Every structure is written in structure tokens, then in C-alpha cells.
Amino acid sequence: xxxxxxxxxGTTTIETRKVKAFGTEASTAPLQPLNxxxxxxxxxxxxxxxxxxxxxHSDLHTVRNEWHGTVYPCVPGHEIVxxxxxxxxxxxxxxxxxxxxxxxxxxxxxxxxxxxxxxEQYCEKGNTGTYNSPDKYLGTRTYGGYSESIVxxxxxxxxxxxxxxxxxxxxxxxxGITTYSPLRHWKVKSGQKVGIVGxxxxxxxxxxxxxxxxxxxxxxxxxxxxxxxxxxxxxDDVVLSKDESQMQRYAGKLHFVLDAVxxxxxxxxxxxxxxxxGSLALVGAPEHPLPVAxxxxxxxxxxxxxxxxxxxxxxxxxxxxxxxxxxVSDIEMINIQEINEAYEHLLKGxxxxxxxxxxxxxxx
Amino acid sequence: xxxxxxxxxGTTTIETRKVKAFGTEASTAPLQPLNxxxxxxxxxxxxxxxxxxxxxHSDLHTVRNEWHGTVYPCVPGHEIVxxxxxxxxxxxxxxxxxxxxxxxxxxxxxxxxxxxxxxEQYCEKGNTGTYNSPDKYLGTRTYGGYSESIVxxxxxxxxxxxxxxxxxxxxxxxxGITTYSPLRHWKVKSGQKVGIVGxxxxxxxxxxxxxxxxxxxxxxxxxxxxxxxxxxxxxDDVVLSKDESQMQRYAGKLHFVLDAVxxxxxxxxxxxxxxxxGSLALVGAPEHPLPVAxxxxxxxxxxxxxxxxxxxxxxxxxxxxxxxxxxVSDIEMINIQEINEAYEHLLKGxxxxxxxxxxxxxxx
Numbered sequence: 001x002x003x004x005x006x007x008x009x010g011t012t013t014i015e016t017r018k019v020k021a022f023g024t025e026a027s028t029a030p031l032q033p034l035n036x037x038x039x040x041x042x043x044x045x046x047x048x049x050x051x052x053x054x055x056x057h058s059d060l061h062t063v064r065n066e067w068h069g070t071v072y073p074c075v076p077g078h079e080i081v082x083x084x085x086x087x088x089x090x091x092x093x094x095x096x097x098x099x100x101x102x103x104x105x106x107x108x109x110x111x112x113x114x115x116x117x118x119x120e121q122y123c124e125k126g127n128t129g130t131y132n133s134p135d136k137y138l139g140t141r142t143y144g145g146y147s148e149s150i151v152x153x154x155x156x157x158x159x160x161x162x163x164x165x166x167x168x169x170x171x172x173x174x175x176g177i178t179t180y181s182p183l184r185h186w187k188v189k190s191g192q193k194v195g196i197v198g199x200x201x202x203x204x205x206x207x208x209x210x211x212x213x214x215x216x217x218x219x220x221x222x223x224x225x226x227x228x229x230x231x232x233x234x235x236d237d238v239v240l241s242k243d244e245s246q247m248q249r250y251a252g253k254l255h256f257v258l259d260a261v262x263x264x265x266x267x268x269x270x271x272x273x274x275x276x277x278g279s280l281a282l283v284g285a286p287e288h289p290l291p292v293a294x295x296x297x298x299x300x301x302x303x304x305x306x307x308x309x310x311x312x313x314x315x316x317x318x319x320x321x322x323x324x325x326x327x328v329s330d331i332e333m334i335n336i337q338e339i340n341e342a343y344e345h346l347l348k349g350x351x352x353x354x355x356x357x358x359x360x361x362x363x364x
Numbered sequence: 365x366x367x368x369x370x371x372x373x374g375t376t377t378i379e380t381r382k383v384k385a386f387g388t389e390a391s392t393a394p395l396q397p398l399n400x401x402x403x404x405x406x407x408x409x410x411x412x413x414x415x416x417x418x419x420x421h422s423d424l425h426t427v428r429n430e431w432h433g434t435v436y437p438c439v440p441g442h443e444i445v446x447x448x449x450x451x452x453x454x455x456x457x458x459x460x461x462x463x464x465x466x467x468x469x470x471x472x473x474x475x476x477x478x479x480x481x482x483x484e485q486y487c488e489k490g491n492t493g494t495y496n497s498p499d500k501y502l503g504t505r506t507y508g509g510y511s512e513s514i515v516x517x518x519x520x521x522x523x524x525x526x527x528x529x530x531x532x533x534x535x536x537x538x539x540g541i542t543t544y545s546p547l548r549h550w551k552v553k554s555g556q557k558v559g560i561v562g563x564x565x566x567x568x569x570x571x572x573x574x575x576x577x578x579x580x581x582x583x584x585x586x587x588x589x590x591x592x593x594x595x596x597x598x599x600d601d602v603v604l605s606k607d608e609s610q611m612q613r614y615a616g617k618l619h620f621v622l623d624a625v626x627x628x629x630x631x632x633x634x635x636x637x638x639x640x641x642g643s644l645a646l647v648g649a650p651e652h653p654l655p656v657a658x659x660x661x662x663x664x665x666x667x668x669x670x671x672x673x674x675x676x677x678x679x680x681x682x683x684x685x686x687x688x689x690x691x692v693s694d695i696e697m698i699n700i701q702e703i704n705e706a707y708e709h710l711l712k713g714x715x716x717x718x719x720x721x722x723x724x725x726x727x728x
Contacts, residue, residue: 114640122640122664185665268653276478276486279667282658289632289655294646297670300486301549303643304668306661 014137015040020362021147022336023075027065030340033362034073036143038151043090045151048100053145054079054171054329055355057201057262060343062132070132077145078104078130079173081166082359091154099166101158101319102150103173104309106130106142110155118313120156146336148362158316161323168328171201171354172319174309175329179206180318181310182258182281183213190214192255195273197241199226199233202260202283204330204353207233210258212325218250220270229352233330241269252300260284271296271304279303329354335361378501379404384726385511386700387439391429394704397726398437400507402515407454409515412464417509418443418535418693419719421565421626424707426496434496441509442468442494443537445530446723455518463530465522465683466514467537468673470494470506474519482677484520510700512726522680525687532692535565535718536683538673539693543570544682545674546622546645547577554578556619559637561605563590563597566624566647568694568717571597574622576689582614584634593716597694605633616664624648635660635668643667693718699725 016037023034041047059076061067080102084094094100107128108120115123128136131144144150160169179202188194194215196206203219210217211234219230220241230238239246247269254273262284270280271292282305292304310318322328330353334342342355380401387398405411423440425431444466448458458464471492472484479487492500495508508514524533543566552558558579560570567583574581575598583594584605594602603610611633618637626648634644635656646669656668674682686692694717698706706719 119640267656276483282661285658285662289657291653292631292656292668293653294649294670297646297668298649298672299670301671302669304656304661305666306658306663307665308662 014042016138019148021075021143022339022362023073023143023146024063025072027063027070031063031146034075036073036075036147037138037140038143038149039137041086041088041151042137043088044153044155045088046084046091046094046100046154046157047086047149047151048080048082048102048157049085049149050080050082050145050147050359052081052167052170053077053357053359054174054331055334055339055342055346055357056174057346058174059144060346071141074132074141075143075146076131077147077357078102079170079175079356080130080145080150081160081170081173082149085149087154093154093159094157099160101160101169101173102130102145102152102156103158103177103315104130105312106152106156107136118311120311121309146339146357148359156312158312158319161319163323163326165328167333167356167358168331169319169322170356171205171329171331172322173315175201175205175354176209176322177310177315177318178202178283178307179258179260180209180321181314182283182307183210183256184314185307186256186279186281188213188215188256192216193218193250193253195220195250195254195257195270196235197257197259197270198261198284199230199353200260200349201329201351201354204233206258206260207235208327209321212321212327218254254278257281258283262286264288264290267291267304268293268296271302274300274302276300277302279305281305281307283307329356331356333358337361337364378406380502383512385439385507386703386726387437387507387510388427389436391427391434395427395510398439400437400439400511401502401504402507402513403501405450405452405515406501407452408517408519409452410448410455410458410464410518410521411450411513411515412444412446412466412521413449413513414444414446414509414511414723416445416531416534417441417721417723418538418695419698419703419706419710419721420538421710422538423508424710435505438496438505439507439510440495441511441721442466443534443539443720444494444509444514445524445534445537446513449513451518457518457523458521463524465524465533465537466494466509466516466520467522467541467679468494469676470516470520471500482675484675485673510703510721512723520676522676522683525683527687527690529692531697531720531722532695533683533686534720535569535693535695536686537679539565539569539718540573540686541674541679541682542566542647542671543622543624544573544685545678546647546671547574547620548678549671550620550643550645552577552579552620556580557582557614557617559584559614559618559621559634560599561621561623561634562625562648563594563717564624564713565693565715565718568597570622570624571599572691573685576685576691582618618642621645622647626650628652628654631655631668632657632660635666638664638666640664641666643669645669645671647671693720695720697722701725701728
């Protein structure tokens with residue numbers, strides 16, 4: 001099968017081939033098997049056989065059109081690890097047989113100041129997401145990792161440290177970088193007290209990463225049932241956020257807070273934990289605006305900030321850091337046929353802490 | 365008259381003397397003449413004859429108990445310039461006859477990390493404000509600049525550049541440092557675009573200071589009537605904030621926004637003006653919490669921050685900077701007997717841009 005691509009140089013014919021995937025045809029439909037077209041590798045592309053793909057809450061938001069803008073069919077998945085099965089003639093970083101990973105981004109303009117700084121996630125022209133973004137080659141939408149294989153420009157493909165468990169590495173590509181990037185940007189280090197709000201897919205990674213950066217880690221959770229697990233993950237202390245007196249324990253004492261909660265919550269209660277010049281970075285995205293009192297910020301020069309995934313160089317840095325510190329995600333493995341059931345567990349927060357799809361199940 | 369002070373060394377007798385002032389005895393009472401006690405200078409104190417005192421909106425909030433916690437009688441005023449009339453035996457920085465200034469702070473613990481870093485405004489034990497703070501010497505409250513004279517430890521007294529108009533220098537001690545400090549902290553410099561929201565006592569200083577730091581300055585105002593004046597103050601461009609299409613002009617283009625508006629306003633409209641990694645610093649304090657959308661912050665790693673006055677070293681730096689760049693406040697001079705009327709104008713925003721009291725009027 002063929003598709004046509006218009007470029008500045010003229011019209012180029014792009015060959016494609018049919019690939020098995022799982023996705024939806026409508027916001028209310030369950031995920032089911034479907035076929036998609038992948039381009040054959042251009043000179044700069046690698047083709048990856050997908051071995052494992054993590055299940056991110058964004059997948060669910062997108063297939064159900066909860067953030068609007070979903071174009072169907074939709075094939076989600078942006079926590080991809082696999083093995084390279086073919087490479088284009090100009091590919092330098094990879095060879096057939098290498099392990100490789102793809103995260104939330106598969107392209108960007110590569111020319112704006114942000115792209116040049118390795119901040120492709122903030123590309124001025126808009127980055128190309130791994131799924132549900134306009135596909136520059138085929139004119140369709142991009143299709144993600146719930147599929148047999150994917151073809152990506154090598155510039156957006158990451159190397160995987162040899163020592164890490166491959167399935168448990170998949171969630172690093174979104175949950176890992178989303179928490180690593182703000183911890184690095186706000187310079188978390190030894191001697192600092194860092195609060196992590198919410199222990200889920202993102203939060204459990206944040207605990208491990210902040211601990212490996214040398215910080216004293218305090219976890220904030222609404223569930224007493226998560227206390228023990230937070231400690232096992234590396235937390236130095238755990239605070240029940242519903243308990244006003246426990247919330248006083250670190251008031252004005254934290255250097256940084258990473259807030260991974262997507263539900264509505266009182267952000268002022270967490271801003272008040274910060275020292276002078278401290279920042280709270282939001283990585284979860286509550287649906288409604290969060291009321292912020294001026295006096296939560298002004299008297300201690302605090303900042304309420306946000307952060308979104310990470311750029312390609314920093315994603316590689318994160319993977320290398322995880323290799324060095326032997327950090328992976330806590331996962332529950334599923335087959336692709338169980339994906340709709342897994343989404344129901346995800347909605348209830350009933351997963352420790354990330355579902356990962358064993359993609360060989362798609363070949364059945 | 366005498367007062368007694370308990371110190372670690374034992375009990376010290378502090379001599380006081382009666383000083384003419386203007387203040388209130390209750391939240392609903394107008395300001396009127398009253399007498400207060402000032403300590404005679406200790407070995408580290410200087411006594412300043414107050415020549416001019418700026419009128420800050422905080423004065424009005426405090427005398428009317430709008431921030432609660434006001435203890436009466438209350439004598440406001442923390443934009444103080446004057447002449448030193450006596451010095452304690454250990455005073456080294458000043459001599460009788462010198463010009464001197466006092467801002468929002470007259471003391472702090474001087475031992476916590478913040479004080480040691482010159483951030484006395486964020487003192488862990490709580491700083492001693494120039495008015496309505498517990499007076500460590502007399503056990504009363506501190507009394508501010510609406511008075512004949514003030515006695516302050518030289519460590520909290522500033523030098524005034526010789527070249528500046530003295531009356532117009534007074535507002536630098538609060539309006540000046542409150543805007544200078546965040547502009548410096550967030551490293552405003554040449555080559556940057558900086559938004560200033562609101563043109564009043566604070567905003568008009570911010571325009572002058574940001575311009576002197578080399579930034580391209582864009583003023584945001586709700587009043588078309590302020591366009592011309594904003595340009596006169598140095599703005600490169602002025603945007604009518606009520607006009608949605610004008611608000612698009614710098615969307616995603618500003619490096620920093622200083623928000624000096626105390627009324628409720630949509631902070632998301634200003635956050636969206638920021639580039640990646642940009643900060644909006646709030647120096648006005650709206651009464652009610654401001655709703656902040658997660659998507660105003662996350663997709664460009666923006667920060668919503670606050671800032672409060674400045675420490676003593678930075679206040680001196682600001683005065684020296686203003687001396688070098690010949691920057692003072694735009695003022696309207698009043699006599700102390702006109703203070704109640706001036707407050708009414710202040711409430712209507714009807715002042716360009718700061719009332720300054722000619723304190724020789726208090727001698728009448």
C-alpha cells in the first residue's frame with residue numbers, strides 16, 4: 001500500500017505496510033484489534049518491534065476524548081520499549097537487534113529555540129506526539145505503542161541501559177521522565193527535603209528518583225493504606241494529607257514539592273509546606289482551576305509551577321540515571337486483550353503502580 | 365518618661381521621649397494628631413528627623429484593620445526619608461546631619477539563615493515591621509513614619525544617593541523595593557520582554573526600573589486613559605487588558621510578568637503571556653484566591669510566584685541603582701493634615717502615583 005507525502009522538495013512517495021494494533025473507533029467504544037499503516041523506514045528512521053508498552057492515564061483520556069481533539073481511529077501508548085528490526089541508510093545511533101525506547105514524542109520542528117535547547121516538548125510549532133498528533137509523513141494521525149511495531153526517526157529514539165528489566169523500563173518513558181524532569185529542573189539534591197503528593201504511576205516514580213538524587217523524601221497521601229508501600233518505595237516519612245496536625249509537620253520546611261495528583265485538591269495546603277524560594281511543580285492536571293491565595297506565595301516568595309514530560313536529551317539522561325541507580329517502575333503485566341479491564345482498574349487507582357502490556361500477546 | 369526592657373543580660377532601663385505623630389485609635393476613626401513615645405537612641409541606634417513619608421496602600425489597610433491584627437493606637441508610614449539628628453556611641457555607618465531612609469523593616473532575628481542571607485523580610489522568627497509590629501524595646505507596637513522622628517538600629521537604616529529629589533525618594537522604600545526585588549530575583553535584563561500589570565504606585569515604579577534594567581517593557585492596564593502616561597514612564601508598548609485581541613499580541617512571548625494589581629483579576633490571562641520557563645510574580649495581594657488552570661502552567665513550565673518587599677542589602681542596592689539611573693517616584697505632595705482626604709483618593713486610584721507627606725507640616 002502507498003501514501004503520498006508533500007515536502008518542500010516536491011512530492012515523495014512513502015511506502016507503508018499494514019501493522020496489527022489495538023485502538024478505538026469512537027470515544028464510547030472499547031479498545032479492539034484493528035489494522036494501521038506504518039511507513040517503511042526512511043533513511044533516518046528505525047523500525048522497532050514493540051515488546052512492552054506501559055499504560056498511562058493519558059491513553060485513557062485520549063481514547064475517550066476527555067481532552068477533546070481525539071481523531072479516530074485512535075491507537076494510544078507512549079511508553080514503548082522494543083527491539084530494532086530495521087534501520088534506514090543514514091541511521092547512526094542504532095543497528096538491527098539493539099534495544100530501543102520511544103516516549104511521548106516522535107518529532108518536533110527541530111529549529112525553534114526550544115528544540116535547539118533539547119526542550120522538544122515545548123516546541124514552538126507544537127511537537128508531534130507519539131499518538132493522536134498529525135503524522136507528517138502519512139497525513140493521518142500518529143499511532144502509538146499498542147501495536148506490533150513503530151517507525152520513528154532515530155533522533156527521537158532512546159537507548160535502554162542493559163541492566164534494567166525491560167518490561168518495568170517501559171513506564172520510565174512517560175511516568176519516569178515526567179517526574180525526573182521537574183526534580184532536575186528545580187535542582188533537587190542531597191540535603192533537601194522534598195514532598196511528593198500522591199502515590200500512583202507518577203508519584204511512585206518520583207519517590208524513587210528523588211531518593212536516588214539524595215533528597216529526604218516525604219510522601220503525602222490521602223490513604224493510610226499506602227503508608228507502608230510509600231516507605232518500601234523509599235520515603236523517609238509519610239503524611240496523611242487529610243490530617244491537619246500531620247500537615248503541620250513540615251510547614252515551611254520543604255525545598256520542593258512535586259504534585260502528581262490529577263483530582264481537585266487544595267494547593268494552598270501544599271504551598272504552605274515550602275520554604276522561602278521553594279517551588280511546587282504540578283505534573284498531574286486537575287480538570288478545574290485551583291484557587292491560589294496570594295498569601296500562599298507572597299510572604300515566602302514561593303512558586304506554583306507546572307512541568308510537562310521532558311525533552312529527548314533529558315529523557316536519555318533519565319534512562320541512564322535509572323540504569324546507574326537500578327530504578328524501574330513497579331508494574332503489573334497484562335495482555336493486550338485485557339486492556340479494557342485494565343482501564344477500569346486505572347480509574348479506581350487499583351494498580352501498583354503501572355500496567356504494562358506484554359505486546360507479544362497482540363500476535364495471537 | 366521611662367520604659368523597661370527585659371534582655372538576656374538582665375533588665376535594662378530604656379529612656380523614652382514624647383514625639384508628635386498622626387494615627388488612629390480605632391479602625392473606624394480618622395487619622396488625627398497623637399503623641400507617641402520613642403526610645404532615646406541605644407548605642408546602635410540613630411535618631412532620624414523625618415522630612416518626608418510616602419503613603420502606601422498598606423497604611424490604609426492597617427489603620428482600618430483590613431488585614432486584621434492591628435493594635436491601636438496605630439501610626440502607619442514605612443516610606444521614610446529624613447536627616448540624622450543623633451547617633452548612638454557604637455554607630456559606624458552614619459553621623460549627625462546625614463540623610464537617611466527607613467523602609468518596611470526596623471529589625472529581625474538577625475540569626476536565621478534568611479537573615480544571614482540578607483532576606484530579613486522572610487526572617488524565620490518574623491521580622492519587625494516599621495509599624496504595628498511588637499516593639500522589642502518598649503513592649504508596645506512599633507510606630508511608623510507619620511511622626512516627627514524615629515529611632516532605628518543603624519543596621520536597618522539606608523543611605524540615600526545625593527542626587528535624588530528627597531521627597532520623591534521616599535516611595536522607593538516600599539514601592540521601589542517591592543518591584544525592584546522581583547525584577548532582580550527573576551533576572552530581568554536587556555533582550556527580554558517584561559510585562560507590568562497595573563499602573564499605580566507599584567506599577568509605575570516597575571516600569572521605570574525594568575526599563576533601566578534594559579528590558580522591553582509592555583504595560584497592561586484596564587484604562588485607555590493611562591496609555592499616554594505609561595509611555596511617558598518608559599513603556600515600549602501598552603495593552604488594554606480588557607481587549608481579547610490586544611491580549612494576544614504578546615501571548616507566549618514575555619520572559620517575566622510583574623503583577624501589581626490588588627483587585628481580583630484573571631491570572632490565567634497573564635500566565636498565558638509567558639514564554640517557556642517564564643514567571644509571573646504577584647506583588648499586589650487580591651483578597652480572594654485566584655483560580656489557576658493547570659494548563660496555564662504545565663505546557664510551558666511556567667511559574668506563578670509571589671514576592672514581598674526586599675531585604676536590607678537589596679534595598680540599599682535598589683537606592684544606589686536609582687541614584688545611578690536617576691529614578692524616583694512620581695509624587696503628589698500633601699500635608700499630614702490632608703491624610704484622610706488622601707486615603708479617599710487612594711481608594712479611587714486617583715493619585716499619580718504616590719502621595720508623599722511633607723512632614724514639616726506636623727510641627728504646626
